[in-house]
Amino acid sequence: AQSVTQPDIHITVSEGASLELRCNYSYGATPYLFWYVQSPGQGLQLLLKYFSGDTLVQGIKGFEAEFKRSQSSFNLRKPSVHWSDAAEYFCAVGSAGETSYDKVIFGPGTSLSVIP
Amino acid sequence: NAGVTQTPKFRILKIGQSMTLQCTQDMNHNYMYWYRQDPGMGLKLIYYSVGAGITDKGEVPNGYNVSRSTTEDFPLRLELAAPSQTSVYFCASSGTVYEQYFGPGTRLTVT
Numbered sequence: 247a248q249s250v251t252q253p254d255i256h257i258t259v260s261e262g263a264s265l266e267l268r269c270n271y272s273y274g275a276t277p278y279l280f281w282y283v284q285s286p287g288q289g290l291q292l293l294l295k296y297f298s299g300d301t302l303v304q305g306i307k308g309f310e311a312e313f314k315r316s317q318s319s320f321n322l323r324k325p326s327v328h329w330s331d332a333a334e335y336f337c338a339v340g341s342a343g344e345t346s347y348d349k350v351i352f353g354p355g356t357s358l359s360v361i362p
Numbered sequence: 363n364a365g366v367t368q369t370p371k372f373r374i375l376k377i378g379q380s381m382t383l384q385c386t387q388d389m390n391h392n393y394m395y396w397y398r399q400d401p402g403m404g405l406k407l408i409y410y411s412v413g414a415g416i417t418d419k420g421e422v423p424n425g426y427n428v429s430r431s432t433t434e435d436f437p438l439r440l441e442l443a444a445p446s447q448t449s450v451y452f453c454a455s456s457g458t459v460y461e462q463y464f465g466p467g468t469r470l471t472v473t
Contacts, residue, residue, distance in 0.1 A: 250404075255402065278460050280460070282464075287466070287467075288466055288467075289366070289452055289454075289464030289465050289466045289467055290405075290452070290454075290462075290464040291464070292461060292462070292463075295460070295461065297460075336404060336405070340460040349407065349410075349420075350460060350462065352397075352404040352405040353404055354402055354403060354404040355402070355404055
């Protein structure tokens, strides 16, 4: 069965420091991969997505992610974190299911705190 | 465009009561979804719809019902509320299956 793991439940970084959030997936074929961000009290917003092609994808708010098939990973990075980046981050994988519905499976999330 | 709107934002129910969570989207999306979010568990799909008149169960449908009479609206009905249904509920929509747009959520407490 398809699954998504995010090994880090909570991460704290200093403002201006670099950030990497880890995501690993389990899926038999080439997955569709996503990162969403959830600010406190808000719904989820799509940061970036990978469908095919260049394995390094750029997203909004200065984020990027790299797909590594050999490691089944899709880690999210940002070179310099801002205080406004404090939020919950969800990795997700899109899978072609056995039914007519191609569903998205979300990881458990990583909570990011930013120290001024 | 308002995107995806949900009402109410907060609700407290007593055990055994019923209620409907409203969801409306103005993007003319065919796909709509209901998720629940519990701490440390990510999002779990309750029900989804691929178009008006077509709905199907997700991972955790027990205790819930949905209908989709129009493209815009996708209400979620809770019958006989139980404490296990205390959660944050998100509605989402997408024009393609994968790029989902989320509403702000409804925080429900059942006591």
